[in-house]
Amino acid sequence: MNEQDLKRAFQDVVVASSPPPSMDPGIALGRAHKARSKRRASITGAAVAVLVVGVGLGSAFALNPQGTTNYLVGAGQSSSSNPGMPGSQWGEKWPVGQSDRTATNGPQADRGVQLLNALMASAQAGGFETPKLKYQAPEYQNGEMQRTRAQISTNKGQTPEVWVYTAHVPVQKNGKVGMMLAEVSMPRPSDPAEPCALAKRFWGMSEATCKVRDVNGVQVGDASSQEEGRVMQWMSYKAPNGWTVNIAQNASYEGSGYPGLDGNPFLASELATMATDAKFLLGS
Template sequence: MKEEDLNEALRDVIVRSTPPPSMDPAHTLDRARRARKRRRAAWGGVAAGVLVVGVGAGPALVANITGPRSVGQMVAGGPGTPSASPSASTPPPVSTMAPTTAPKTRKTGDPWPEGQVDRTASAGPRADRSVKLMNDLSSSVPAGFTTPNLKDSDGHSLRWPQTQYASNDGEPDYWEYMATIPVQKDNRFGQLLVLSTTPNGKPAADPCTLAKGFWGGTGTCAVVDVNGKKVGVVTAKNGSSYDQWATYRYDDGTVVHVAQAKKADRTDRPPLTQPIFTARQLAEQVISPKFKISS
């Protein structure tokens, strides 16, 4: 194969290769949908690794094949004249090793942090934080309510913790820790959720603007003062996944949401006839230090 043919083939491979699309950070409680997203993200990570190696190795291969010949042709005296500087004919080494940790600002093709295969941390200290978050949420329900280990029709528990690396391209590293639990009173079932997001570099917003950003929720918002802390409490319109939620942003940028629904997700069990918390109680829960995870 001629030098020009090889260069053209490598350029064609690089042009036709594209980095994997960034993963949509939007949440969903449907387990099948989450599993599908995680599989797609995992394949996206594999594709990114192949691209990094291909792009890094390609120029190195071309340089090794064409370097000495090109240098000889550029030296005065013709193709057969040796270079005045022997080191000039040797191209600098090109590293094809992908970094093992994510940088402080996310870029397309970066590896997932801490050895993860996708956005979800399924083991280790970060995963443990979501489990603790779930247990703390369970211990917070009012008297008269319980938090059973209810299962859906496929046998999956409705008590569910998740830790997710949430940064998209161009954003600093930040994490989301979430837990959902079913809540029972008599023979009826509702649901609670807590979501704690580490500081993400985004500017502060007023409590209601911040609260209405929770999963794109819509409804009426009221600011509730709890010991001098301003909490946004949204009562959702019909059709929302949650009936009501409270949102609070700490001075360091950590944001916490606590949400409640009279009906438990992924079950046909009859819904609760009353909210688990009053609006005031929900606001008090969201500022509880046990739900704040800042790293």
């Protein structure tokens, strides 16, 4: 399955979701008046409570700084079983505000943009330009080559809730264009820990060649494939928190109409180091 097949497969599951209910302004105004009265009555008691809690937290912070910080910011296990990632509010079929698996706004879509920016930053640090180019091949209908996507891979009621983020970036040097791709996923129970087993699950490329590469004591799967329409090289990394990162590259960008680079944008060692960069874990 190439990228176009994958895109069509996701489009086949498009289903409309119900919009969230509207708010009754009369009810909301009444609740506001009641809340204001209660707030005035309790402000003195609240001030005393804040003082007592402040003293207690000061002692707690001295004993357990990280735990106290988590308490203050509301961190902890979320309903999605992914720390720091709250579960989605669901409609009849898809998360509220979505008509299919793809989020086009909200926190998940924002993480997709975060991934795009992270990939662009890594490419630029390697000496490449990351222009907003359009496909020249007619079958791509002048689409954007630089793009990102946030999609939920689990269904309503399934736990843990899993979101997958993907970013494509054209990398350019001396008028020639190659491709960088990043795919980052929340923890999936089925993801293997062994680096090459993980790498061979990327886009279903089970026939890829792979070897384990060490990056400062961390192991990643260094995989490559010559299958037509597939990326040629990628690194797969499973972080200690279960998140997975795949960073791929190709000397050319399929359908771009631009001449390809003389070789892959990065050395294998550079690509492997990139895959273990904490910025690709999207704040997890």
